[in-house]
Amino acid sequence: MSLEERYNAPAVEAKWRTAWDDAKLFETDNDDPREKYYVLEMFPYPSGRIHMGHVRNYAMGDVVARYRRAKGFNVLHPMGWDAFGMPAENAAMQRGIHPGKWTYDNIAIMRTQLKSMGLSLDWSREFATCDVEYYHQQQRLFLAFLEAGLVTRAMGRVNWDPVDRTVLANEQVIDGRGWRSGALVEQRELPQWFFKITDYAEDLMDALGTLDRWPEKVRLMQRNWIGRSEGLKMRFEYDGEAPDGSGALTVFTTRPDTIFGASFMAVAAQHPLAKALADRADVAAFIAECDRLGTSAIDIEKAEKQGFDTGLRVKHPFVEGRTLPVYIANFILMDYGTGAIFGCPAHDQRDLDFARKYGLPVRPVVRPTDADDTFGVGTEAYTGTGALFNSAFLDGLSIAAAKAKVADALEEKTLDAAPQGERAVNFRLRDWGISRQRYWGCPIPVIHCETCGIVPVPEADLPVKLPEDVTFDTPGNPLDRHEGFVNVMCPQCGNPARRETDTMDTFVDSSWYFARFTAPDADKPIEPKVMEDWLPVDQYIGGVEHAIMHLLYSRFFMRAVEKAGYGARPEPFAGLFTQGMVTHETYKDQAGNWLFPEEVVLKDGPPRHAKTGEPIIVGAIESMSKSKRNVVDPDDIIANYGADTARWFMLSDTPPERDIEWTDAGVEAAHRFVQRLWRLINEAKTRFDRPGTGDGTTLQKAAHAAVRDISADIEALHFNRAVARLYELANALQKGLADDVPGAILKDAVSKMVVCFAPMMPHLAEECWTLIGQEGFAAAAPWPAFDEALLVEDTVTLPVQVNGKRRAEVTVEKDAAKDAIEAIVLALPEVHKFTGGKPPRKVIVVPGRIVNVVA
């Protein structure tokens, strides 16, 4: 082969992918006795084509998988499809294609694309969540959860589109209107299925502390999401008759210390008390107004605090004769705490706003330590630390002490033979509503019978299959109007009954797929022993957009799986890494239309349109998106430069957790390096048998140091640094060739180098591996060893500082004594110059690092 010949990546890459496939190199045996390593990237939604974000995600995962394989682990690295969801139904509505066909066609395309990346995946374990077999097993899990008491049915509020007569997801509500119909969306209460994730709120919170290989940021987000707060549940006795028949109004508070500052009570519009009063027209009108209020962030910001005085009064628990008015208020949430509060305006901003509006008393009861009795509150509530005052038996106490004292007092005090207060922990976390009124999802396997109630579909009748003959020409859930699907016999009494038509949230599908990968063909959802062997996933990689829901649901799911008897691995992901996005410049023409990068010329002159020559506007660098057209198709890059170039670029320069900017210059540079490596290794190979005339120790050391550093960098997921080390090693090899170092050293350095870049550029590595006469696959070659002793220098060069400024350097024996170094340093003319010849006040010698002379 001529050295001038360029490396033909597309041809070479295809050849090696076939060779890997034929050798079944990446298929994993569950019975392999070696230590396991499970690496997983978040599986893709089959939207149609892969994008650069996938390339980055899977390139990273593949580096980890190939590295661990080389290190001798039994690596599991599977791939599948998160295949249920709305886009398939939208395609069906818009183009009349069945969601299943649309989905499987997309999968076929994307599978081919992923395969062209040369990922070391075990494709024999592939599945899609819309496969009947997968959702069959999911239905069995659902029934097991139901059996275990982890599933409930309750009223839940949904977005209802009155024109399309359908439930909308939050994302489908745009400015309060249905995205298709444009109709004003209403809030409706419908019976919904829920998973009881709140049963595990405490455990999900506590166990976050054990996830030490998760980003702190993600753990924090989950902590905030679960939202634990400690406080007091307290009951306020009505001053008179209560319309709902209860003797007391129960609230949850985290500030029982401020009880003497309480000046009103407020309940949510959905509170039972409000409902009990709703036969009054004015109350009903107020409730209706609250219901109309949107739940979006903007709505909330704009909304003024509004209240309705019910005329009811409750008694203050400690002040004889003081009563508090009870309001219905729009800022109280029914689904947090008890849906009712006591308002203490002086120490809560919302309560203060409310009190000012309705002319309620503002009584400060906590004051800063440097304030006196005249301490007051204007337009800003005081939420800082301090001491209690105006508070009878609490006066002078700290906030913490006062909280405890009030709790103690109310726990002793009784009302209707029960303690009036109870210490309580409240969570922000709600139960997980899994009902979706859609077709393209996993059917919930229950039957509604008038006499028997809710009846699980018997095991023998599973799976509940999605009917194929459905239409999407009318809005709403096609399952609802499919007579053959809906009308069934009750499995218990045999009378006519109605099948549940809700399907499961697609987050359910992705909450256990990683467990299914361990035994994808098992005739039960999860093979407990196998799952326990493989889980937790050692390294999970994906986007930070899944930091809360997907990861929290999966953590809950594995706890539920354990309770349902399918094996105990409550924490599914031991290591989590969230990678950054892929960004690109944006371009617009004069008319303000977005332009694709290929429509734009940036070189040689001002930016202009490729066809019209019209000047264009270069916009901000933003995350790649179809709407802004700042996308680059991975297929084009792979066809032009090869997968190795694309992978190498995705791993270079930018730390993996940050956003990476895609640039043509960057791809070109990556591709030049592919070609350069090929040239260098070809050149080196011709010299393997020559004795050489130069000294090879520099190259030898560089090779060993590179192995050490690249190993550490990959293990820490610092791919950009590993890439830099490989550039250094290539530079050292080039220098070695110029210096004509011995062939044996060249060969050793090249062999090490090829295995070291194989995780990033696996095809090139195979081609080079064969070229230099190595046996077998580079992908199966063991990770090279390095000799630490070789990297220890006999002498060491230390920088010499005078007063912290670098003035000279000295080369000394590695083991030189501090005194000896000090003597040498003090004799240096550069040091004399800056000390003025005077004896130094102090000399700091850090062996192997630095010397600092303090003059």
Next chain:
RNA sequence: GCGGGCGUGAUGGAAUGGUAGACAUACCGGACUUAAAAUCCGGAGGCUUCGGCCGUGCGGGUUCAAGUCCCGCCGCCCGCACCA
């Protein structure tokens, strides 16, 4: 508003409290070429009276030594948000 993160050359970025700017891009010079591309060799933080001085968003502090630790600002990004 609350919580978190980040500010380093023209650019992406590197740097266990120990020589700031590794590595790469862009740029400049040289070799090769009729020429260009590619390739190879080399240069390069700023200022300078050529002695040095100044440099990691700004201002303080700790330390023999600070990009790194502490305090206070400024700016940008992300998450959550009427959560009692």
